[in-house]
Amino acid sequence: NSICCSITAATSISVDVDVPRPFNAIPRRVLERTGNAAVWLSLKYIQANFVDNLAKDYDKWATCLDYRTYRASLSEKEVVEEDSLLV
Secondary structure, eight states, X not given: OOOOOOOOOOOOOOOOOOOOTTGXXXXXXXXXXXXXXXXXXXXXXXXXHHHHHHHHHHHHHHHOHHHHHHHHHHHHHHHHHHHHHTO
């Protein structure tokens, strides 16, 4: 019996820019396509890297008690710090 697991992500981003001179001489459609391509490539890389690192972190967490204990201690520290902010 093999269990298939996966992590997926979906992202939506919207950017609105006032085009400065001298770029305002370039047709808006060309600027939009160029900008969309640059944002899409960047987001694709960042998202893939994030999901890959998340999967690696989960694998380590799921198989290593010392790592789980360490990560739990970080969460406890954050709760204590947040509680001290409430005072």
